[in-house]
Amino acid sequence: MNTNLRQEFPAIKILKDEPLSKYTFTHTGGNADWLALPTTVDQVQQLVSYCTAHQLPLTVLGNASNLIVKDGGIDGLVIITTELTKITVRGNQVEAQAGAAYIDVTKAARDAALTGLEFAAGIPGSVGGAVFMNAGAYGGETRFVVSAATVLLPTGEVRTFNNDQLAFGYRHSVVQDNQGIVLAATFALQPGDQEKISNKMNELNTRRAARQPLELPSCGSVFKRPTGYYxxxxxxxxxxxxxxxxxxxxxxxxxxxxxxxxxxxxxxxxxxxxxxxxxxxxxxxxxxxxxxxxxxxxx
Ligand SMILES: Cc1cc2nc3c(=O)[nH]c(=O)nc-3n(C[C@H](O)[C@H](O)[C@H](O)COP(=O)(O)OP(=O)(O)OC[C@H]3O[C@@H](n4cnc5c(N)ncnc54)[C@H](O)[C@@H]3O)c2cc1C
Structure with missing residues (x-):
């Protein structure tokens, strides 16, 4: 098929044969045939329905901090969500679009004196990637704070999954099984003391910088924790x-x-x-x- 996604979607930022090494935390990876950076959920939906209708392979990435893209690149269309960055605080809840940096969500929570997200202060992924992976650190896990996520299913249906329905496990959520695309997530937090929240985030980031090689490209911990070992x-x-x-x-x-x-x-x-x-x-x-x-x- 002779696809020209730039002609099909002139309003969306789309790049052809784009090196993914420019986006991945490891600085590795070949080219995406097509790379789209949608700025609205509607654009994501348009791209997904086009891929379904034309059987174009589709891959969705967030901050690309937990993956290795092979040197041959990726077939079809890669959507990177990092332009979907809206974060809204409503009472004790923080709502964030999938491409918002998890770190920015933790800062928004701190600025609103909401506690519960301090553990994620240094996790360099996006909200979508954090839900997909049930990202966690220092005893905290995404599953303890996410009350709901909006997911675009391969059928085109947009459905809200509550915490139970997200079926979180160790570095796992239902989104890994249903091939959905996380569009947004809601974090249910508690009122807290802003100074304590801020101090906790700083303390965890200091510990992280002392132990992890943040000065070099990497993809974080490569292996899962095996039962009974580190x-x-x-x-x-x-x-x-x-x-x-x-x-x-x-x-x-x-x-x-x-x-x-x-x-x-x-x-x-x-x-x-x-x-x-x-x-x-x-x-x-x-x-x-x-x-x-x-x-x-x-x-
Ligand atoms: C220095 C460093 C430190 C790290 N520390 C931690 C840590 O403490 N704890 C931890 O858990 N992880 C850590 N990580 C790993 C990583 O940041 C997390 O797993 C993060 O949640 C991945 O998010 P991402 O947006 O980068 O996902 P990506 O790497 O872009 O994608 C990971 C997977 O999620 C899928 N995905 C991404 N966005 C969506 C979406 N919107 N909808 C559906 N699927 C999606 C992708 O298809 C892919 O399969 C670290 C990584 C680095 C480089």
């Missing part, structure tokens, strides 16, 4: 810190992170991940599962 400790004990393929390296600061130290490719990342999994399995009999998602086509 992935980082297993990787550290296996002597894998500093292990490097091309430009991708097991961080010497935090063994759970793989950092891009020198123009690493997605293939470098994949090779490091495999080596870490194989070594930990061989030494400790533990199969590390990836938290990070690997998407796209091989080169």
């Amino acid at each position: 992935a980082g400790k297993l990787i550290h004990d296996a002597g894998l810190q500093g292990y490097t393929v091309g430009g991708a390296q097991v961080s010497t600061k935090h063994a759970g992170f793989i950092v891009n130290v020198n123009h690493g490719t997605a293939a470098d990342y994949q090779a490091v991940i495999k080596h870490v999994q194989d070594t930990v399995k061989e030494k400790y009999g533990v199969q590390l599962q990836r938290e990070v998602r690997i998407i796209g086509r091989d080169k």
Whole structure:
């Protein structure tokens, strides 16, 4: 099919053969055939129905902080939500569009003296990605604060899911199963003391900066926490810190992170991940599962 999405949707910002390495936190990844940056929910709906009608593959990304896009890029259309950034405070609730930075939502809550979101002060994803992944840190999880999310289903139906219906689990929500696109989420918070909220956020961000290699590109913790173990400790004990393929390296600061130290490719990342999994399995009999998602086509 001879698609020209720019002609089809002149009002939407659409780029052709756009390098995804410009958007991913790892700075890796090939080109998207098409990349759209919609600014309204209506534009998202238009693009999704076009893809359905024309059987054009569709991928939705937020801040691209929890994935590795392969070096061959992504077929069809990639929608990046980061222009959908509206955040509204209503009483004890904060409503945010999917592309709003989770960090900005935590700041809006703090500014309104609402407590409950401090744990997310340093999670660099979008609201949509946080709901999709049930992002969490320092004992907090997205599932403890989200009361509802608006989701565009593949059928074109827009449905509001309450907290139960979102079926959150460890780094999981129902959106991973129903192929939905999160359009917005509502966070139910409690009135709190603004200074205490602010201090807590600062404290957690200081702890994060001391432990995590935030000065280098990465995709956060690569592996899920295996039952009864810590992935980082297993990787550290296996002597894998500093292990490097091309430009991708097991961080010497935090063994759970793989950092891009020198123009690493997605293939470098994949090779490091495999080596870490194989070594930990061989030494400790533990199969590390990836938290990070690997998407796209091989080169
Ligand atoms: C330095 C660093 C620190 C991190 N610390 C943490 C942490 O403490 N805790 C934690 O949980 N995570 C952490 N992460 C990982 C990441 O920030 C979170 O998983 C975040 O929730 C991902 O959001 P995103 O918008 O970047 O998602 P993306 O990486 O863009 O996408 C991740 C997945 O979500 C899907 N997705 C994104 N948006 C939508 C949407 N609107 N609708 C449907 N699906 C969607 C994508 O298709 C993809 O499958 C860290 C990452 C980095 C780089």
